[in-house]
Amino acid sequence: MKHIGVNLWGGADAWVAEEARDLEQLAARARQSQQDRWRRMTPSAKFFSLAAERFQVPKLYGIAPASTFWQIGDWTLAQINSITLEDAPDSSKFLVHLQSLYVVDAARGKGEGKRSLEQIKQLADECGCGVTLFAQSFAFSKDDQLPHAVQSFAELVHASLEAVWPILYLPEWDADCLRFFYSSSGLVNMCLYGSWVYGRPKEEDLPFDRQFAYLPKSMNPAWRSQIEHRLNPALCGFCNR
Numbered sequence: 001m002k003h004i005g006v007n008l009w010g011g012a013d014a015w016v017a018e019e020a021r022d023l024e025q026l027a028a029r030a031r032q033s034q035q036d037r038w039r040r041m042t043p044s045a046k047f048f049s050l051a052a053e054r055f056q057v058p059k060l061y062g063i064a065p066a067s068t069f070w071q072i073g074d075w076t077l078a079q080i081n082s083i084t085l086e087d088a089p090d091s092s093k094f095l096v097h098l099q100s101l102y103v104v105d106a107a108r109g110k111g112e113g114k115r116s117l118e119q120i121k122q123l124a125d126e127c128g129c130g131v132t133l134f135a136q137s138f139a140f141s142k143d144d145q146l147p148h149a150v151q152s153f154a155e156l157v158h159a160s161l162e163a164v165w166p167i168l169y170l171p172e173w174d175a176d177c178l179r180f181f182y183s184s185s186g187l188v189n190m191c192l193y194g195s196w197v198y199g200r201p202k203e204e205d206l207p208f209d210r211q212f213a214y215l216p217k218s219m220n221p222a223w224r225s226q227i228e229h230r231l232n233p234a235l236c237g238f239c240n241r
């Protein structure tokens, strides 16, 4: 039997080589248009798009929920939403808000929270997108009084997505731990308030040192300048009302 090599065959029939070249050009154009599309996307859209690729969508009763919950690793459930800050007209394009980050109680103390936060920061770095959050420690409660230790990821999904158990906010010392956790993870304090604070008593404010942002180096400096004044409570009208 005579074996014919690919090159020989391609050389013999010119149209095959042409076809292959066309396909290559087609693929190159597709790659290019994908890159163009990526370039045109806002940092926050990039963030959500990468999150959908890298994180799993937790399922309740086998149905994927339409909200913004993500499973990171085996034990962490994160809720990440869009956010708009007053005085920062483009903020919804370059910021996302980490609404909650919860590690299954039974899996705590092994650095799961830190690892999950690092993955979120990694996305932020790649997209040039900032991440904001309020450092507030909470637990689920079954009786409205005592915190309930969540034993499994399924139980955490049930508690978070069905919202049947009341949420308890935990004491100050927990807040200190959280504050340390976020500041040692490279986050900075940044005011997240808006004019809605004017309509309520000042005692209800979460202190400035419990409001955080991760601002990656890759963030567009022009956008960063829109929120810079919020890094200094002395310059912030909402903090100084």
Ligand SMILES: [Zn+2]
Pocket (backbone or CB within 6 Å): 191, 192, 193, 230, 233, 236, 237, 238, 239, 240
């Ligand atoms: Zn402020």
